[in-house]
Amino acid sequence: MSYKILEKKEIAMRNIWYRIHAPHVAKKVQPGQFVIVRAFKNGERIPLTPVMWDRDEGWIVLITFIRGRTTMRMASELKEGDELLNVAGPLGNPAEMEKFGKVLAIGAYTGIVEVYPIARAWQELGNDVTTLHVTFEPMVVLKDELEEAVGRHVLETVPIDPNLDFPTNMKNVTKRLTEKVRELLEKEEYDMVFMVGPAGDQRAVFNVVKEFGIPMKSDLHPIMVDGTGMCGACRVTVGGEVKFACIDGPEFDAYQVNWDELIARSGYYTDMEQRAMQEYMKALQGGEQ
Amino acid sequence: MAVKRKIIKERVPTPEMPAEERIKSFAEVNLGYTFELAVKEAERCLQCPYNYAPCIKGCPVHIDIPGFISKLVQYRDDPDKAVKEALNVIWACNSLPATTGRVCPQEDQCEMNCVMGRVGDKINIGKLERFVADYAREKGIDEELLFEIIPKIEKKGQSVAIIGAGPAGLTAAGELAKLGYDVTIYEALHEAGGVLMYGIPEFRLPKSIVESEIDKLRKLGVKILTDHIVGKTVTIEELLQEYDAVFIGSGAGTPRLINAPGINLNGIYTANEFLTRVNLMKAYLFPEYDTPVKVGKKVVVIGAGNTAMDAARSARRFGAEVTIAYRRGPEDVSARVEEVHHAKEEGIKFEFYINPVEFIGDENGKIKAVKFEKMKALDERDSRGKRKIVGTGEYVTLEADTVIIAIGKHPNRLIVNTPGLKVERGKIVVDENLMTSIPGVFAGGDAIRGEATVILAMGDGRMAAKAIHEYLTKKREEKENA
Ligand SMILES: Cc1cc2nc3c(=O)[nH]c(=O)nc-3n(C[C@H](O)[C@H](O)[C@H](O)COP(=O)(O)OP(=O)(O)OC[C@H]3O[C@@H](n4cnc5c(N)ncnc54)[C@H](O)[C@@H]3O)c2cc1C
Ligand SMILES: Cc1cc2nc3c(=O)[nH]c(=O)nc-3n(C[C@H](O)[C@H](O)[C@H](O)COP(=O)(O)OP(=O)(O)OC[C@H]3O[C@@H](n4cnc5c(N)ncnc54)[C@H](O)[C@@H]3O)c2cc1C
Ligand code: SF4
Ligand code: FES
Numbered sequence: 001m002s003y004k005i006l007e008k009k010e011i012a013m014r015n016i017w018y019r020i021h022a023p024h025v026a027k028k029v030q031p032g033q034f035v036i037v038r039a040f041k042n043g044e045r046i047p048l049t050p051v052m053w054d055r056d057e058g059w060i061v062l063i064t065f066i067r068g069r070t071t072m073r074m075a076s077e078l079k080e081g082d083e084l085l086n087v088a089g090p091l092g093n094p095a096e097m098e099k100f101g102k103v104l105a106i107g108a109y110t111g112i113v114e115v116y117p118i119a120r121a122w123q124e125l126g127n128d129v130t131t132l133h134v135t136f137e138p139m140v141v142l143k144d145e146l147e148e149a150v151g152r153h154v155l156e157t158v159p160i161d162p163n164l165d166f167p168t169n170m171k172n173v174t175k176r177l178t179e180k181v182r183e184l185l186e187k188e189e190y191d192m193v194f195m196v197g198p199a200g201d202q203r204a205v206f207n208v209v210k211e212f213g214i215p216m217k218s219d220l221h222p223i224m225v226d227g228t229g230m231c232g233a234c235r236v237t238v239g240g241e242v243k244f245a246c247i248d249g250p251e252f253d254a255y256q257v258n259w260d261e262l263i264a265r266s267g268y269y270t271d272m273e274q275r276a277m278q279e280y281m282k283a284l285q286g287g288e289q
Numbered sequence: 290m291a292v293k294r295k296i297i298k299e300r301v302p303t304p305e306m307p308a309e310e311r312i313k314s315f316a317e318v319n320l321g322y323t324f325e326l327a328v329k330e331a332e333r334c335l336q337c338p339y340n341y342a343p344c345i346k347g348c349p350v351h352i353d354i355p356g357f358i359s360k361l362v363q364y365r366d367d368p369d370k371a372v373k374e375a376l377n378v379i380w381a382c383n384s385l386p387a388t389t390g391r392v393c394p395q396e397d398q399c400e401m402n403c404v405m406g407r408v409g410d411k412i413n414i415g416k417l418e419r420f421v422a423d424y425a426r427e428k429g430i431d432e433e434l435l436f437e438i439i440p441k442i443e444k445k446g447q448s449v450a451i452i453g454a455g456p457a458g459l460t461a462a463g464e465l466a467k468l469g470y471d472v473t474i475y476e477a478l479h480e481a482g483g484v485l486m487y488g489i490p491e492f493r494l495p496k497s498i499v500e501s502e503i504d505k506l507r508k509l510g511v512k513i514l515t516d517h518i519v520g521k522t523v524t525i526e527e528l529l530q531e532y533d534a535v536f537i538g539s540g541a542g543t544p545r546l547i548n549a550p551g552i553n554l555n556g557i558y559t560a561n562e563f564l565t566r567v568n569l570m571k572a573y574l575f576p577e578y579d580t581p582v583k584v585g586k587k588v589v590v591i592g593a594g595n596t597a598m599d600a601a602r603s604a605r606r607f608g609a610e611v612t613i614a615y616r617r618g619p620e621d622v623s624a625r626v627e628e629v630h631h632a633k634e635e636g637i638k639f640e641f642y643i644n645p646v647e648f649i650g651d652e653n654g655k656i657k658a659v660k661f662e663k664m665k666a667l668d669e670r671d672s673r674g675k676r677k678i679v680g681t682g683e684y685v686t687l688e689a690d691t692v693i694i695a696i697g698k699h700p701n702r703l704i705v706n707t708p709g710l711k712v713e714r715g716k717i718v719v720d721e722n723l724m725t726s727i728p729g730v731f732a733g734g735d736a737i738r739g740e741a742t743v744i745l746a747m748g749d750g751r752m753a754a755k756a757i758h759e760y761l762t763k764k765r766e767e768k769e770n771a
Contacts, residue, residue: 024514024522036516038479044570044579045479069579086479088516225565225580228477228518229702230487230542232559242546242553247702261553264654268555272581279576 003084006059013138014066015110016075022087023058025050031117032095032219032251036227037062038086039078044070047224047246049114050090051142060087063141065110069276076284091227092250096217099126101191104184105150106132106205108177108197109139114219115196116142120149132184134177136160136169156180178204185212192217195254199266203259216254220245222265236262298409301330303416308634312605315491315573318631319391322420324368331361334412335404343402344414350382350748354399354414357421373430375421380434384463384505385456385747387426387498388485390419392595393744394625426501435505438467442509445469447761450532452519452704455483456743457734458538459506460750461757466509468758473532475517480569483540485743487569488561488596490603493628496568520703525710525730533764534729534757537717538750541735543699547591551648552694556585556656560592560600560695567603584609585690589659591645592695593621594740598628600693601637611637612687616644616664621675642666642678643685648692660686700736715739722756723749731757 007019025035034049050060064071078084095118103122107115112133123129129150133140137157146153158173177197184190185208193209193216195202202218209216222234222245229247236245237258243249304320311318322330336355337343344354357378364371379386395401395415403411425431448471451458459481462472480486482499507513517523519539528535544559546552563582566572570580584607590597593615601611613632615622618641622629633639643661651657663683666676699715711718711726716739723731733749735741 024517028522040579042571042574042578073579086516088477088479088518089521091518091521225562225570226478228521228542230477230544231562231565232544232546233562235546235553237553258553261654264555265553268583268655269581272575272583276576276579276581 003087005078005080005082005084008078008080010075011063012141013136015139015141016064016066016071018062018064018074018078019059020062020084020087021058022060025087025089026053026055026058026060029053029060029090030094031097031121033090033092034227034250035060035062035087035089036091036224037084037088039070039074039084041085043073043085045086045088045225045227046070047091047221047227049117051113051116063110063113065139068273069280072277072280088227092246093248095121095251097121097125102128102130102189104130104132104181104190104193106134106177106181106193106195106197108173108195108201109135110141111196111198111219112146113142115194116146116149118194119146123150130154130184130190132156132180134158134173134180136173154180154184174201174204177201178208181205181208185209185214190214193254195219196221199259199263202254203263206254206257206259209254217251218254218257219250220252220257220262221250222262223269236265296335296405296408297333300410300413301326301333303413308631308636311492312635315603315606317495318492319416319627321423322416324371324420324424327417327420328361328365328371330413330417331358333405334358334362337404343404344399344412347399347402348382349398349742349744350751352382352399352418353378358412358414358417361417361421368424369428369430372421372424372428373434376425376431376434379418379421382751383744383747384460385502385743386418387422387502388456388494389744389747390415390417390422391494391498392485392489392625394742396626398744423498426498431505432508435508439509442467443469444471445761445765447471447533447765448473448531449534449536449757449761450475450528451536451538452525452528453477453483453538453540453734453736454481454503454513454515455538455540455734455746456485457540457736457746457750457753458483458536459503460747461536461538461731461733461754462511462750463506463509464751464754465757466506466511468754470758470761471512472510473512473514475519475523475528476513476515477518478569479515481513481515483538487565488599490564490568490599492602492606493599518703520706525704525707525727529727529729533761534731536750536753536757537704537725537730537732537736538734538746539701539704539736540746541698541738541740542701544694545697545699547645547694547696549645549647551650551656554648554650554656555654556583556690557648557692557694560590560596560693561698563600563693564596564603573603573606583691586610587687587689588612588691588693589614589687589689590693590695591615591659592697593617593639594623594695594697595625595628597693597695598624598632600695602628602632602635604691604693605635605637609691612640613637614640614643614645614659614661614687616642617675617678618642618666640687644678644680646684649686656689656692658686658688659692660684698735698740700739704736722759723753724756724760729760 734746
């Protein structure tokens, strides 16, 4: 099977758009599901979310945020016309499609691209959907698409302060995110909140939502390997029970999630990931690639 | 054919890499026979008559063992011919001899029954099987045989979908292709092979061997669609519309966890995750390969089956001090004798009669120790004939910065959730023809047995192929007569 890259472009800083030939996924995928991609022979399997698709033409769109070695390698080594080695899926359960009423769907950073297909489907189903995107100024994506797809799209950007290190900059995003959520929930009555984004930001938002007692669903992103329920890497504690995010999720009730555990598990390989990235950057600079 | 034979009591040993050396790499431990050594070992076989030979009875797929062994002796002056003839005999029952020669628990099967055991060492059947397969592969003899078979295949004009490319699915696919059916395998992972690829480590079963066995299937015309998860990418219902029959060989891939506090601490791996990272994703070559794995200095592996041995010996190769903790006693260890022996040689410690009750973490959510309850065995036996065990109320704590859970697995949930598919205690229910509750859908291997062995999965694959052939022949005839 060939997973040809039909189109590739940088749609915002560190956000890369890939339109990929993957008819087996395009035919079946529903909002809320993901695929597992392996791009290189010595590469990792990483989960990514189809953002748009065409069932007849057999393509899907993936948007990646360049975080570490794999997303970086994909951005720098793959060109239009190249092929990904593997695109497996669709995996995970589709998002629940119901009439919830007034919904606030939040995406932090590139998380918004995963919100898009779900929010759009909810709106089409007759919900009144507000999407909130909070990110760094140069990283805005899918603004026009969201404005067209949902009732109201709220965009909040934070400038990147070059005098601050990255973690401190990210704290500013978290701060703005929670302030904005509080503001929206104080002004209007929402029936449900949904969020995609880093686990730390999800917990911060959940702590606000909890005060208002509104139901909240979270799309969880633990580290995955196979994505089919075989390895157990993606396990999370939900309501005191061990669940596998890839086959039981990725969507869970935010009130039931053990956030501390999820955050600890997501960071387990940070040192190794940084090392891999550094070696890759060194190789790039040395012109070996 | 009662030729009088000289009895040679001692086994001809196979060379092995020394333990100190092998814990530094993932290269294969057992180096296998040369032709000369293989013939020497083959000569020891008493050539029990086919109808009597107890080794054949002990083999789950009934390979004509004296038959293939005799070829090595008979054509000793022409090694290529000897191997070709021997392989032909083996292939009649077993299409993956390089694999089974390496991983079958021979001591409980063919070799257990070998009559030579009454006077000396039993015949080293596994290593002879492996020799034949390896020599044939290296010399291209297997391809030669294959290309003799291919033109004789008569196309049936019917098609079969196989779910899962493990030993069960691969065997069924090969048999059905030889019978002239169009076969397509749907495999969830990016590589075919099942446990042979993602579970069993390189030092026991080199991946290039599995790949070459799969290559042969492709040459037989079998199509393999990787990245296709049945139950997600395509459903069994849809497969039934496109194919004339379906075989489920989806294995028992879901890891069992221990219901104890702290199970999700960082540093606690299921054996599946650990072995997948190491084998399939080659994490032992990080950062040349992108997938990371963390192996601490003190590793505790819980369980004592093949999976536990593989996890322990893999961890040892990262330089760790490794302890296998098992809640029962040494007599209940279910791993192959050879692997336990290799593990001990490699310096892996065994602790018996301890059962984990709590995983203790540090302030960062990382494992640092495991608390175990000491167990004791009663005289009473359970349904599997193992002595029952009970807790003693005494506890012991082992330090650990990595823990690997290897206490067993359940069948894959994505398949088991198929509407209309009868399942009992997680296992797919089949009739005596391996047909499931859905007409035209057959199943075998770990998916129906729970965790079993490679050869049993292959046996199911063969039997299902036969049953599918009968089923489809009837279908064909009904159509012709209608
Ligand atoms: C269901 C799901 C859907 C996702 N959809 C998208 C998407 O549409 N777009 C997008 O940009 N990202 C998505 N992600 C996150 C994406 O998988 C990670 O960004 C990617 O794996 C990072 O790989 P890397 O090598 O570039 O970075 P690394 O340096 O390996 O890791 C950076 C961080 O990414 C996370 N991560 C690393 N490996 C994995 C892994 N195998 N599985 C999950 N998380 C991992 C960890 O939090 C890690 O700290 C999704 C994750 C999940 C679980
Ligand atoms: C670490 C380890 C060591 C072992 N050592 C030995 C040994 O030494 N000797 C021995 O005899 N046995 C051993 N075993 C057991 C043996 O490997 C299994 O009994 C055997 O592999 C079962 O074969 P199978 O074909 O039924 O399933 P598997 O080998 O599990 O293959 C199933 C395949 O189906 C795929 N699949 C699952 N679900 C789906 C789906 N929904 N759609 C598509 N594809 C799917 C999987 O990805 C996999 O490739 C070991 C097992 C493990 C885990
Ligand atoms: S039982 Fe032993 S001696 Fe007899 S045929 Fe089999 S391998 Fe040879
Ligand atoms: S990613 Fe392996 S079980 Fe979910």
